[in-house]
Each structure stands twice: as structure tokens, then as C-alpha cells.
Amino acid sequence: MNSGYLIKAVVVFVSLALVDSICAENKPVRIAVAGGSLTEILFFIGAEEYIVATDSTSNFPPKASEFPSIGYVRNLSAEGLMSLSPSLILGEEDMGPPAIFDQLKALEVEVIRLDKATSAEGIIDKVMRIGQIVDRQAEAVDFVASQLEPMRQHLATELLQVKRRPKVLLLLSMNSGAPIAAGAKTSGQFLLDMAGADNVVQFEGWKPISTEALIALQPDYIVLTDRTISTAGGIKQVKNIPVMAYLEAAQNDRIIIMDGMYLLGFGPRTIQAALEIASIWHPEIIPYGALPFKRGVKGG
């Protein structure tokens, strides 16, 4: 199934392209993008010239934030969007507020909402789908075949050899009150699944976790985003948080710090993030070689 994935994807895209001819030839495509991972993909497949605006989560590559900002994905403004005269509004299932779809429909703008990716396969699907939408199928296939699929396959095959899955704690915020941990059904959980680790946290969603429970759980690794570190004032300050004294992972320098969007954005780079982070807690994984994107580990 693993090695056949690319073939399957190619077949899907060819059949889709035959049935569904999105005519990008006649009119100029002007896309307002609502979702950081979508912007990332448009850049990777060389379709950034179609972008007329991005949302506040579109911060990679740095050029992505130079477009006019349509604000936060859940809080879009119909007239604001229309002021850029887009021919397409591309978003994910979290686009909102709900009324905006009726408003945009009345104004006869095309809106495409993609499902959120929750796995490496999902990310690759998203790339192919966007390639098809903007009529850059060849570039999308090439990007997937040369960069994403090899990483995905490498990770999948290597993880088959893994005997022991580490217990990992992924924290979003350590600023005020109890730290916010990634529970089941969060992007954090999906990333841990991709990287062959178990979540120490059992509850659903991003929720505050009691520090005493943390001490009882004793995760093997603690993953933090760089935002958490910078708002706390630095890795030293994080290590000085009282609970850290009781966590073996913190005492043995098994804290991993990564760029938030790289790790949890579920754009193409998240596949690499999973590979990178997996090779930290699974040293037996054979190194992949040159990683295509700028690495996300910030030390720790």
C-alpha cells in the first residue's frame, strides 16, 4: 500500500483532470487563501502568482505574509474578500463565520473548502488537489514525487522496525496557569501518530493539564513550539518552571523545540517535521539524507 500510494495519487489526479476541467486558461486566477498550509502549497508548486491575499496563519514562506491580509480564517469579511476581486476563495473546513458562505454565494464567487489533513497521506492529497485546482498538476506531481513521497515512505518503512514507541507530551502554552497540552483529535496528536509516538495525554482537544498529573505521567519527551519558548522568555525560563524539576524528560534534556507552523501546520513541511522529530526519539531510524526544507528543530 505504501509504495503504491503515488501511483494511486497519479491515477486519481488523471481521472479527476479528465472529468473535471477547471478552466484556468480563459480568466486570470485570483486566489484569496484562508489557511497557512494552503498558501505554503501554492508557493511550493510555483502558483504563488495567483495569490491576491492571505490569512493571518499564512506566515511561510516569509513572502506569504506580504499579501493583503484577510484576517483570521474563522472571522472573514465578505466585503473585505470581495474588495480583492478574487475568482476563487480557497480555504479549509475551519473557514468562517458560517454566514459568509451564503454571502459569497450570493455574490457568485467560487469557494473551495478542503478537508484538514491529519496524516502524511492527507497532506499529499491536499497538494494534488490544489495542483488540480490551479491547473498545476505536473508541478504538484513533481513536488510530491521528488520531495514529499520519498520522505513519507522512508518514515513509514522505518517506523515499521520500531519496537518501542516513546510517550510524548506536546505542550502549546506554558504562560499562565496550567500548561495547555495536546490531547486526542488535535493536530498535535496527528503529528505524534505520524512520528511513531504515543501521546501521554488521554483527554480530547487542547486542554490545561494538571502539573501533578504530568509528574505521574512522566513523558519520555516534551515537545514545545518556539512560540511557547519565546513567550516564556527562553528555554532556560521554561526549565525553571517548578514542575520541570520533577520531570525526567526536562532534567535529561529531552525537550524538543520546533517551529509551530512547521510542526503543526499540516502543510508539506509537516511531513519533514514528523521525520525529523521521529529520528530524535527513534535513534535506530536510518537517517534520511538531505531534508528538502529548512529544518525546524531549534535545539533544547
Add this chain to the structure above:
Amino acid sequence: MNRELLLLVALAASLFLVVLCGIAYGAISYPLSQVFKVLVYALVGGESTPEGLGIIVGLRLPRVLMGMLAGAALAGAGACLQGLFRNPLADPGLVGVSGGAAVGAAFAIIIGPVVMPLIYAEYSLYVLPLFAFTGALSVTMMLYGFSRMGGQVVVAYMLLTGIAINAMASVLIGLMVYLSDDGQLRDFTFWSMGSLASITWPAVKVVSLPIVVCLVLMIGLIRPLNLFQLGEQGARHLGLNIGLLKKVVVVLVAISVGACVALTGAIGFVGLVVPHLIRLMVGTDHQYVIPGALLLGPLVIVLADLIARIWVAPGELPLGLVTGAIGAPFFLWLLLQQQKRASL
């Protein structure tokens, strides 16, 4: 013409101007002549559909109208409550409207999709306003019911009951926020900062009648509220039915504020501060305070919404942020002026 009346006329004129600006300006700019053409087309029709019809009449007009309704309802309700409580700190939140609406909204955003997925699949757009309105109404009625338990409603007792009930509401909200996922939490946060972005024509049509009826009845409260300022004893001797007045005020506030909060989310500041601003300008006579609030409230909201739409375009600011940002400093300035005058 006396000074107070002149002020009201000036307010009405400014409101008219602000409403015109609200219709004419937005993230997309049209020449004024085009806006005029579109409005004429919308009113009397014409041969060809003018450019911008969908934006100006489809998107802007309903928000401006809803902004006027919401502003009048919030400020009018605030003025009536401050009169009833004879307390300048009273606002629609005090009788549980806002807290109740927030409980309803949180339920609709966080719990609803889990317990009634079929209804959401079909009517998701209507669930939130309906729940928010139901929440506003039921919490207010509950509060009124509790304050009546001793036989008659004592205003001070109602105030304390309000604090208790609001505290319970925030516990419920906190509990639901705790259960929410990231997206739901964001949605609720935005709801609690208010917005006119989701207002559509059907929504305006549904709420305009009940709100306008409430506003007209509020004008009818001018004399009773003036009498009430003499104290309950005095007012009763002058033939005022105090029990009825309390009931009417609470019902009017619950319906008018509940209906608009259900659609716009919580818009802070207006209900509390607009009546104050008016009182600082025209004195305490409800003959001027209530009409003044009914004019200044819409003015503030329509203006704030215009700023919210234009400032970070193509994005949009939450309305409650803007009302607070322009209102609070202005209010502070007015207070300082008054203090200065008093100390002279």
C-alpha cells in the same frame, strides 16, 4: 428651541450622516454617484443591474440597518435600566440578558453540534441566534422571578440577584469553554466581541419588528421613569403603578437586547456608557435621555462598524473592540471635564 432639543436635532443629523457613510464606504470603494445609482435601483428598479448592487444592498445595507437597531436597543435598554435602578452602573448585562445570551451561544457553538447533529446539518445558521435569544429571555425571566419571591420586586434585591445569576452564567460558560475544542473556543471568543459581519436580510427582517415595537414602548416610559426618580414612595403617591413599570422595563430590555445580541454577539460599552454620555450632555430628564440614547446608540454602532470594516481591510475587526476603543477614552474625557467643572 432649548439647548437639549437642539442637541437631539444635532444627534439626529449626525446619525443620518453616519448612516449614509456606512452605506457609501467599505472595503470596496465605489464613487458616490455609483452608490446613489445602486440605491435608486434598489428602491424603484431600473433596466440594468448596476455594478455593486450585491455589495451595497446585499452586504452593507443589512449591516447598517442592524447596527441602527442594535445601537438603539442597547442604548435605550441601558437608559431605561439606569432609570429603573436609579443607578448609573446599571446596564443590560445586569438583568442577565447578556449572560443568558452568552450561555445560549456557548451551548449552540460547543454542545449543540454534539447532541443534535441532524439539526445542525440542516439549520446551522439559525441555531445560534435562536439559542442566544432563548438564553437571554429565560435567564432574565428567571432573575425577575427570583427577585419577586418576597412578594414585590425590590430594586436593590434585583441587583444582587443579578450578580448571583450572572455568576452562575459565567460558571456555565466556563464549563463549556473548558469542553470546547480550539475552533469552538475561537468562535465563541469572536462571538463575545460582537460583529455585524454575518447579518443578512432575512435576519434583519425577523428582528426589526419586535425591536422597533420595544423602542416605541421605551419612549412611552419617559414619564413613568421621570416619576420613578422621586423614589418608590413618591412615585406611588403620584399614581404610578410601580410593579407594572418594573415588569415592562425588564420585558422590553429582554426582548430588544436579546433579539439583537442573538444576531450580533455581545457588543460591549454601548448599553452602559451611551446613556451616560447623553445624561452628561442633556441632564437627567428622561424626556431627553431616552430619545438621545435612541439616537446616539445607533450612531456609535454604525460608526464603529464602519471603522471595523475599513481599518484593517480586507480583514475586519470585531465590533466590540471598536466600540470600546472609541467609547471608553471619550467617556473618560467627559468625566474629567465634569470633574473640572465641579471643582471650579
